Amino acid sequence: MKTPSSGVKAPVQPVRDSALRDRQIAMLRRSFPAIFLVILVVVFTSMSQRFLSLDNLSTVLEQGTVLLVASLGASFIIMAGSIDISVGSIVAVSALTAALTADTLGAFAIVPAVLIGALCGCLNGLLVAVGKVPSFVATLGTQVVFRGLVLYFTKGAPVEISNDSFLNAYSSISFGIPHTVMIGLALAVVAWSIFKFTVFGREVLAIGGGERVSILTGIAVTRVKIKMFVLLGALCGMAGLLQGARTMAATSQLGIGLELDVIASVVVGGTPLTGGLGSITNTCLGVLIVTLLSNGMNMAGVDPYLQNIIKGVVLITAVYINIDRKKIGVIK
Amino acid sequence: MLVASGLNKRFGPTIASSNISITLRAGTVHAIVGENGAGKSTLLRMLGGAFRPDSGKMTLDDAAYAPQSTFDATHKGVALVHQEITINRSLSVAENIFIGDLRRYAGSFGVMKRKQMAKEAQESLDRIGVKISVKANIDRLNLGELKCIEIARAISSNPTTILLDESTAYLDHREVDAVLRVMQELKSKGITIGFVSHHLSEVLAVADDLTILKDGQFVGSYLAAGIEANEIHRLMVGRDVKQGIYPPHALLPxxxxxxxxxxxxxxxxxxxxxxxxxxxxxxxxxxxxxxxxxxxxxxxxxxxxxxxxxxxxxxxxxxxxxxxxxxxxxxxxxxxxxxxxxxxxxxxxxxxxxxxxxxxxxxxxxxxxxxxxxxxxxxxxxxxxxxxxxxxxxxxxxxxxxxxxxxxxxxxxxxxxxxxxxxxxxxxxxxxxxxxxxxxxxxxxxxxxxxxxxxxxxxxxxxxxxxxxxxxxxxxxxxxxxxxxxxxxxxxxx
CATH class of the missing domain: 3.40.50.300 (P-loop containing nucleotide triphosphate hydrolases)
Incomplete structure (x- = not known):
């Protein structure tokens, strides 16, 4: 923090300069996910002509929808300073529910799928908020339980989805846009509105900023926590339904490892795991970055065995530049 | 004797210290007073090496003194005790006292020499005249006692000058008295003390000199014996507070x-x-x-x-x-x-x-x-x-x-x-x-x-x-x- 020329110049000038620089750095940091996204697009475009085609864009959005829908819910959890690693398993349970009910209910299989997801989330919420089990441990346990349920009911065999009305509703294309993408974007707008405009959204952020303060200020912390886990569960239910529709089957392997991509998306978007900061737009950018990274490397023909290494390095670099460590203080 | 002159320090747009000078006379207690945000802690931290001033000069016993860190300042004989209690409750009393220098007690294979450490920790505690045993359970000690342990930690490096930042802010009366007694004990051992406090009664009870700051500016240095509480208040706030700070109220039955x-x-x-x-x-x-x-x-x-x-x-x-x-x-x-x-x-x-x-x-x-x-x-x-x-x-x-x-x-x-x-x-x-x-x-x-x-x-x-x-x-x-x-x-x- 040395300003060698400060003795020569007029004393007021450097003060303004440094304040301006601080503001500029803060702004740069805030817009970093967007900048990073642009860099990714430029790099991959130069490596593959097909990358920037409309066709591929549509593919990216379709690939990213399941991740997006799950990440929308996870944003609330992470902004409140909790974590949920049972995401992938809830997606699998819901996809199975959709597959089992699609034949009789058709498109209305969305109801049981989302309900089951919400129920799984509710269980997580009760464990964390009422049982006071730390969210990492609680959802580590339910992750195994939910996955186990899927294995138990399917005995490992995939359940096919062939109902026309179901597939028409969730995996066909209208006006050139896949239905999954439409649903994903609509849910993003809903989640954004919930976060931005409701009291619930503010309460989530307050819990992340200071749970003890929130309790003593009369925020219904228990209720808010249960609600946010239910919200995530319901969104995972949607994600499971869309995934099932895309692959036309529910498998016991579905959604394995999804929670890691979800957490990566939220964090790369600039939301720290400590909570109290963040936004849904950040998460959307994060999802795009994570999805584009995989898609771009495939398009550019990067050795598949190398891809995971690059992915990890890029994610860590992004977070390293992205997060204002001074504001967070303790990193755990 | 620790002398600082023309210290400037700013944080972004905020000027925390503007051309501040202070002299801590050897063997005396010097209080730094002022409202919140007056720059007291900033000054103390610059003296103690926690902040480096943007410009200005400091001398310690007539030698140039420009500490690069609190560690460096301690090495030169100036120890800083922070306002916050920094006791780690997972460690013992002795470990807390020597937290900055635990390696000193590393024996063969890195095994800690606990007995020697306990003995020397007890000596530090005894030196500042507090009745705390190194064997005490740290969870049972009150905030005042924890503050005393921090002072013992500072004293364990044998400093000539010790700087206390708001050491009494979170303490109750008994605890404050204990800390003030420790300060007098240190003074009697010839150690120079600089301290920051909000409580004028404490300042007037122990200080020899006092320096008043306001809005990052130097107001003046005074002999404590020659100034009255009302006058200090007036200089700190910049206006008369003689009528008292408590609003009048009708007595209601x-x-x-x-x-x-x-x-x-x-x-x-x-x-x-x-x-x-x-x-x-x-x-x-x-x-x-x-x-x-x-x-x-x-x-x-x-x-x-x-x-x-x-x-x-x-x-x-x-x-x-x-x-x-x-x-x-x-x-x-x-x-x-x-x-x-x-x-x-x-x-x-x-x-x-x-x-x-x-x-x-x-x-x-x-x-x-x-x-x-x-x-x-x-x-x-x-x-x-x-x-x-x-x-x-x-x-x-x-x-x-x-x-x-x-x-x-x-x-x-x-x-x-x-x-x-x-x-x-x-x-x-x-x-x-x-x-x-x-x-x-x-x-x-x-x-x-x-x-x-x-x-x-x-x-x-x-x-x-x-x-x-x-x-x-x-x-x-x-x-x-x-x-x-x-x-x-x-x-x-x-």
Missing amino acids: ASAAAPALRVTKAAVGRELNDISLQVGHGEILGIAGLKGAGAEALFSGIVGDEPLRDGDLQLDGKDYHPTNPRAAWQNGIAHLPGDRGNEGLIVSFSVLDNLVMARPPAVGPFFSMSRARAISKDLIKLIGIRTSSPDSPCQSLSGGNMQKVVLGKCLAVGPGLLLLNNPTRGVDVGAREEIYRIMRQKTSEGLAILLSSEDMPELIGMADRLVVLRRGEIAHEFASLENVEEHSIVQYMI
Whole structure:
């Protein structure tokens, strides 16, 4: 923090300069996910002509929808300073529910799928908020339980989805846009509105900023926590339904490892795991970055065995530049 | 002798220190006083190597002194004790004392030489004249004792100068006395002491010299014997405070006030055994007592943070069973906790966010930003919160203004009963006056206030009645505080 020329110049000038620089750095940091996204697009475009085609864009959005829908819910959890690693398993349970009910209910299989997801989330919420089990441990346990349920009911065999009305509703294309993408974007707008405009959204952020303060200020912390886990569960239910529709089957392997991509998306978007900061737009950018990274490397023909290494390095670099460590203080 | 001249330091746009000079004469106690944000801690930290000044010169015993870090300063003989208690409760007393230099006691294979360390730790404690055993369980020690351990830690490096930043800020009377005794003990050993304090009574009790700062500027250095408390106040605040900082209030007969809260034979946790009291609308009931005497437990019980073990509460004549803090707020009980940073407000959030946190203005499930803006604008004006904008983060405010935000959060819900736990702890004189003014204004509008404080003049100046707690019971009740002296309250506390 040395300003060698400060003795020569007029004393007021450097003060303004440094304040301006601080503001500029803060702004740069805030817009970093967007900048990073642009860099990714430029790099991959130069490596593959097909990358920037409309066709591929549509593919990216379709690939990213399941991740997006799950990440929308996870944003609330992470902004409140909790974590949920049972995401992938809830997606699998819901996809199975959709597959089992699609034949009789058709498109209305969305109801049981989302309900089951919400129920799984509710269980997580009760464990964390009422049982006071730390969210990492609680959802580590339910992750195994939910996955186990899927294995138990399917005995490992995939359940096919062939109902026309179901597939028409969730995996066909209208006006050139896949239905999954439409649903994903609509849910993003809903989640954004919930976060931005409701009291619930503010309460989530307050819990992340200071749970003890929130309790003593009369925020219904228990209720808010249960609600946010239910919200995530319901969104995972949607994600499971869309995934099932895309692959036309529910498998016991579905959604394995999804929670890691979800957490990566939220964090790369600039939301720290400590909570109290963040936004849904950040998460959307994060999802795009994570999805584009995989898609771009495939398009550019990067050795598949190398891809995971690059992915990890890029994610860590992004977070390293992205997060204002001074504001967070303790990193755990 | 530690001499500094022309020290400048700024943080971003804030000028924390502007051309400040100070001389710590060898073997004396030098107090640095000023309002919050005056630059006291900044000055002390520059002297102690925690901050490097942007410009200016320092000499230590006539040799150039430009510490690069606190470690470097310690090495040169200047030890800094921070305001916050930095004791690690997972370590032993001895380990805490030598925390910066544990390697010194590494024996073969890195095994710790515990006996030698304990012995030398005990020597450090004995040297500052405190009766703490290195074998003591650290969880059983009070804050004053922990502060003494920190001073022992500082002294273990054999410094010639020791700098204490607000060492007494979070301590109660007994603990403060212990720290002041340690300071005198150090002085008698020829050690130079520089310290920062909010409490003029402490300053005048131990200081030889004092330096007054205001808004990052040097006001003057004085011999403590040659200046009076009123004069110091005036120089700190920049105007006359002779009329006293407590607003006048009409004496109201206790019987006239309609009861707001009636506590009958309440028992909470381990601290509070059997308490009955009552506070009326328009009345401030003061609560005095040492830490652990029951005031905190009483508040926890009333707001439902801890369950009542026994007893009954009545709110405006109706039975009231607190189940959680949320229920308390909904029943019109607002609560200002003692720990501002961890319990009072979320410092990374904006002033507005904190002000409307207890009852966010809403239309259905939707937050109404326009109403929130109007509410916070009114509160900022009413309480005189000094902030550049309602959207500024609270961490950019001074301690006094942060506390005003917490008070604003309480008042935003239009409470019938307000619980204040040390509302002016670590708050400068200017902000205090404003807090007192608001308290009076609101009681005249019918608010009932329970004021728990370790600041005796504040209790005497503000309370209409006073109960003194001792070991979870009421030791004495003052029906009026006309002509009551500090010592007559203190005698019931111990």
